[in-house]
Amino acid sequence: MSHLDNPFSKPSGEKVTCLEMLQVILDGEATEEQHLYFKKHMDACMPCYKSFELDMQIRQLIKSKCCGGQVPEDLVDRIKSQVNSIS
């Protein structure tokens, strides 16, 4: 894959920045081709590599610490009985 056909390129032909590529990746909007390109890019671009690592670490933390724990036990019952009463 040559650097000329960067799969992140915009239709306008404007140069795409590291930050823009990173966001497409982080936001889960990247195509397979873009993922491959970015992986190679990170081998050569320290800021992207570091930033990506940091963002993934934050996401990991969010997933392990911000999941709200248990749904209160009575909530499902409350919902079910209310639905049954109006149906």
Added chain:
Amino acid sequence: MEGSSRSQYSEKEKLTVFNNEFLPHINSMYNFGYRLTLDEDDAKDLVQDTYMKAYRFIESFQKGTNAKAWLFRILKNSFINDYRKKSKEPNKVDYQEVESYYNSDDVDRQITTDLRVEALQNMIGDEISNALNALDVDFRTVIILADLEGFKYDEMAKILDIPIGTVRSRLHRARNLLKDKLSEYAKKMGYKNA
């Protein structure tokens, strides 16, 4: 919705859809409700209210489409229309205002954060949760939707009733704000250059 004679579902089908397609999302729904209200009782009420609305408006739910996104949208609307009105939060800005405020912001901020992975690895307590909760609710919301629930731009745009471009910039800004918060915590923990 009411009074429609061309019913898509029979009563039995309604319950089936409700039990099989709506209720399985209760964990995500409760967490979303909690992250919006930051109160367990309010979250319970909001989720219950959302499920009741979902049942009442079940005719407008298209079988085979994304039930989770549909439910999230109802919950978010209930939060804005009912909960926010009831609560006496003093400094609630109008959505429109908020939008122009952060769209004009430094969206092109370069990768400048000095937060380090090593500092994060020591955040084993409530730091991340507190940092997230400290963000304005609109920013908190996009982080939850994208990073926790894995929604795509187009789904978030529908849930939040905003254009995809706004989803993108809001998410970007939210991530930066979260890093700023975490950086503050890291400094308190003694990471000088965090």
